[in-house]
Amino acid sequence: xxxxxxxxxxxxxxxxxxxxxxxxxxxxxxxxxxxxxxxxxxxxxxxxxxxxxxxxxxxxxxxxxxxxxxxxxxxxxxxxxxxxxxxxxxxxxxxxxxxxxxxxxxxxxxxxxxxxxxxxxxxxxxxxxxxxxxxxxxxx
Numbered sequence: 563x564x565x566x567x568x569x570x571x572x573x574x575x576x577x578x579x580x581x582x583x584x585x586x587x588x589x590x591x592x593x594x595x596x597x598x599x600x601x602x603x604x605x606x607x608x609x610x611x612x613x614x615x616x617x618x619x620x621x622x623x624x625x626x627x628x629x630x631x632x633x634x635x636x637x638x639x640x641x642x643x644x645x646x647x648x649x650x651x652x653x654x655x656x657x658x659x660x661x662x663x664x665x666x667x668x669x670x671x672x673x674x675x676x677x678x679x680x681x682x683x684x685x686x687x688x689x690x691x692x693x694x695x696x697x698x699x700x701x702x
Contacts, residue, residue, distance in 0.1 A: 569595075569602040657681040 563571070573595045582588045650663045660678040664685075668674050673684045 565602045565605055569599045572598060653683060653685075655679060655681055655683060 576591050576595050581591050583592050648665050650665055651669065653662050653664055654660070655662060655676040655678065658676060658679040658681065660676060662674070662676060662678075662683070664674065669685050672686065673682055675681065676683055
């Protein structure tokens with residue numbers, strides 16, 4: 563039995579007992595039954611509102627989950643693409659021993675500052691590979 567049914571049952575009991583509504587006790591019973599009926603209707607309205615809000619929150623949660631999946635899968639794809647084309651080299655700083663990763667553009671500049679100790683790291687190397695134009699450029 564839910565609250566609405568219990569309130570209706572109580573109201574029926576009071577009416578069925580033939581309580582005299584003109585007596586002091588009858589007036590009190592009548593007001594108590596009316597109050598319980600009003601409270602029951604308010605609680606039922608609140609329960610309906612909570613159920614509706616709960617459905618909305620569930621829908622928002624599902625939408626948010628889809629957005630998170632899209633965002634994180636895009637971010638992972640983006641991160642993978644960022645480093646696929648770029649070759650990195652590790653350089654050990656002679657001053658602090660920290661390992662620094664550098665790319666081709668940094669090597670082409672010829673120097674960088676160590677991010678740990680700010681020591682100037684200079685790059686001077688001769689390429690002895692067969693697949694680049696290093697020797698041709700030196701001859702010019």
